[in-house]
Amino acid sequence: MLHRVLPSERAWPLYDTAATRAREQAAQSELPPHTLMERAGLAAARLALATAPHARVVWVAAGGGNNGGDGLIVARHLAAAGKQVSVGLFGDPARLPADARHAYDTAAAAGVRFDQALPDDAGLIVDALLGIGAQQPVRAEMARLIERINACGVPVLALDLPSGLPADTGAARGRAVVRADHTLSLLSLKPGLFTADGRDHAGQVWFDDLSVDAAAQDATAILAGPPRVALRRHVQHKGSFGDVLVIGGAAGMGGAAALAARAASAAGAGRVFLGRLGGADRGFDELRPELMLRPAAELVQPMRLARATVVCGCGGGQVIAEWLPAVLAHAMKLVLDADALNAIAAAPALRALLAGRAARGLPSVVTPHPLEAARLLGSSAADVQADRLRAATRLAQSLSVSVLLKGSGTVIATPGQQPIINPTGNARLGSAGSGDVLAGWLGGLWSAHADWSATEAAAAAAWLHGRAAELGDQRLPLAASALVDALADALR
Numbered sequence: 001m002l003h004r005v006l007p008s009e010r011a012w013p014l015y016d017t018a019a020t021r022a023r024e025q026a027a028q029s030e031l032p033p034h035t036l037m038e039r040a041g042l043a044a045a046r047l048a049l050a051t052a053p054h055a056r057v058v059w060v061a062a063g064g065g066n067n068g069g070d071g072l073i074v075a076r077h078l079a080a081a082g083k084q085v086s087v088g089l090f091g092d093p094a095r096l097p098a099d100a101r102h103a104y105d106t107a108a109a110a111g112v113r114f115d116q117a118l119p120d121d122a123g124l125i126v127d128a129l130l131g132i133g134a135q136q137p138v139r140a141e142m143a144r145l146i147e148r149i150n151a152c153g154v155p156v157l158a159l160d161l162p163s164g165l166p167a168d169t170g171a172a173r174g175r176a177v178v179r180a181d182h183t184l185s186l187l188s189l190k191p192g193l194f195t196a197d198g199r200d201h202a203g204q205v206w207f208d209d210l211s212v213d214a215a216a217q218d219a220t221a222i223l224a225g226p227p228r229v230a231l232r233r234h235v236q237h238k239g240s241f242g243d244v245l246v247i248g249g250a251a252g253m254g255g256a257a258a259l260a261a262r263a264a265s266a267a268g269a270g271r272v273f274l275g276r277l278g279g280a281d282r283g284f285d286e287l288r289p290e291l292m293l294r295p296a297a298e299l300v301q302p303m304r305l306a307r308a309t310v311v312c313g314c315g316g317g318q319v320i321a322e323w324l325p326a327v328l329a330h331a332m333k334l335v336l337d338a339d340a341l342n343a344i345a346a347a348p349a350l351r352a353l354l355a356g357r358a359a360r361g362l363p364s365v366v367t368p369h370p371l372e373a374a375r376l377l378g379s380s381a382a383d384v385q386a387d388r389l390r391a392a393t394r395l396a397q398s399l400s401v402s403v404l405l406k407g408s409g410t411v412i413a414t415p416g417q418q419p420i421i422n423p424t425g426n427a428r429l430g431s432a433g434s435g436d437v438l439a440g441w442l443g444g445l446w447s448a449h450a451d452w453s454a455t456e457a458a459a460a461a462a463w464l465h466g467r468a469a470e471l472g473d474q475r476l477p478l479a480a481s482a483l484v485d486a487l488a489d490a491l492r
């Protein structure tokens with residue numbers, strides 16, 4: 001059955017190449033020969049007719065593997081539907097794998113035309129060059145073809161994956177990768193469609209399971225669905241929603257901590273205290289008078305920390321390192337962001353304190369962007385981006401915490417659990433302070449939902465943060481302070 005995957009209204013299991021191959025093998029063994037590929041080709045032909053109903057001339061770019069086989073079946077169906085179809089076959093027919101060979105024979109028998117030249121009047125290109133079989137960067141000849149497809153301005157429907165996109169990571173940098181308008185993922189949804197560069201190359205993502213049931217426990221990762229935010233019970237009061245302490249905002253960076261505190265309040269914390277490290281530690285926030293400003297020393301006390309959700313590090317500067325030992329030792333629930341992460345990356349003693357929290361039953365979430373994650377991992381931001389799922393998982397294991405790795409397709413990883421990819425959000429979030437808002441929302445949501453795990457809180461915060469950016473006029477930039485207020489809309 002065909003599904004439109006985004007915008008995300010439910011969770012989806014994701015399968016990497018190895019898991020997809022295992023599912024394919026299991027299904028093949030129970031079905032008559034060529035059944036799966038026939039189903040794939042038919043589903044894709046239907047989608048082509050639905051998304052490009054007015055395209056009269058269709059060019060199918062088919063590679064020499066089974067992805068090309070899918071394309072050959074699409075060509076047969078579209079020709080039967082009256083389209084003017086030609087197939088550019090970029091592979092040796094004599095070396096096609098069995099399913100693709102069968103697809104080639106039936107297409108040829110049906111009179112499908114073969115021509116490697118892209119027609120001038122093409123109204124649709126079906127990209128069937130490479131699927132999950134492309135594990136290495138695309139070879140030069142095909143790379144040139146992909147560049148031509150990307151430059152020609154004709155709408156593209158990619159089969160299974162935009163050709164050249166790594167299915168497991170979505171990391172396209174420096175590679176030739178098709179830029180599709182639509183991608184139909186077949187049999188399984190692949191993680192690479194949703195993180196790193198995947199979104200920019202996949203366009204609108206569709207999914208057909210080819211009538212093969214999925215075992216969710218075998219999934220490599222989960223694409224997050226909307227969080228289940230609890231309605232307040234009549235009897236609840238501010239004590240039910242907990243205290244959030246925001247510690248950060250060194251001299252010149254007070255705004256970061258203020259944003260986090262405002263966001264924690266907007267997300268439903270019972271009370272929010274803001275302990276700024278750079279002065280202005282009394283008085284109140286004119287825009288959010290409900291926030292309580294206190295000297296950090298008053299908040300960073302074992303008894304207070306032990307009852308609170310603590311958001312630490314936003315605009316924290318180097319001075320945050322002095323406050324971290326107490327925070328790491330005592331905070332009941334802890335969200336660490338920005339300079340707190342940099343301080344921990346630079347100080348093994350702080351790192352040991354963080355890693356020791358899990359054994360004491362104290363949950364923590366770290367919210368690095370790729371460079372902060374790289375500092376904690378001792379690698380580079382490019383390495384992190386090359387495999388975001390792996391980087392987040394490694395970091396979660398090494399620190400015994402939940403990791404929320406920011407960026408397109410935010411990854412949430414917790415030791416012993418399937419990693420989660422967040423599908424919401426867009427580049428409107430690329431403005432200073434939006435990460436502080438995320439940390440604050442995470443703290444506020446976690447505080448207000450006493451029964452949520454660190455993973456649930458992190459996934460909910462990321463999902464709502466992204467959804468907030470998807471609402472409103474998409475042509476306008478989104479300032480972080482406006483983002484704080486957009487949470488209300490995202491929650492509706």
Ligand SMILES: NC(=O)C1=CN([C@@H]2O[C@H](COP(=O)(O)OP(=O)(O)OC[C@H]3O[C@@H](n4cnc5c(N)ncnc54)[C@H](OP(=O)(O)O)[C@@H]3O)[C@@H](O)[C@H]2O)[C@@H](O)CC1
Pocket residue numbers: 024028036037040041063064065066067068070091097099129130131132133134135136137138139142159160161186187
């Ligand atoms: N079987 C089934 O029932 C089903 C299969 N399904 C479909 O099969 C797809 C997987 O098919 P697959 O395993 O044949 O791999 P595929 O993506 O076509 O790539 C192999 C081809 O690419 C070439 N090639 C490889 N690397 C390259 C590079 N770097 N640069 C350039 N070329 C490169 C390689 O050439 P070679 O290296 O062998 O010379 C070979 O020709 C899957 O994504 C889905 O679409 C679905 O219909 C579900 C049912």
Ligand SMILES: Nc1ncnc2c1ncn2[C@@H]1O[C@H](COP(=O)(O)OP(=O)(O)O)[C@@H](O)[C@H]1O
Pocket residue numbers: 338369405406407408409410424425426427428429430431432433434435436437438465
């Ligand atoms: N293109 C994008 N798609 C999805 N989310 C994005 C995108 N660009 C930025 N974001 C989100 O915006 C936030 C930016 O956080 P961060 O890099 O810490 O910025 P800052 O420190 O300025 O607050 C993160 O939550 C990140 O995931």
Ligand SMILES: [K+]
Pocket residue numbers: 067127128129130131158159160161162163
């Ligand atoms: K493809």
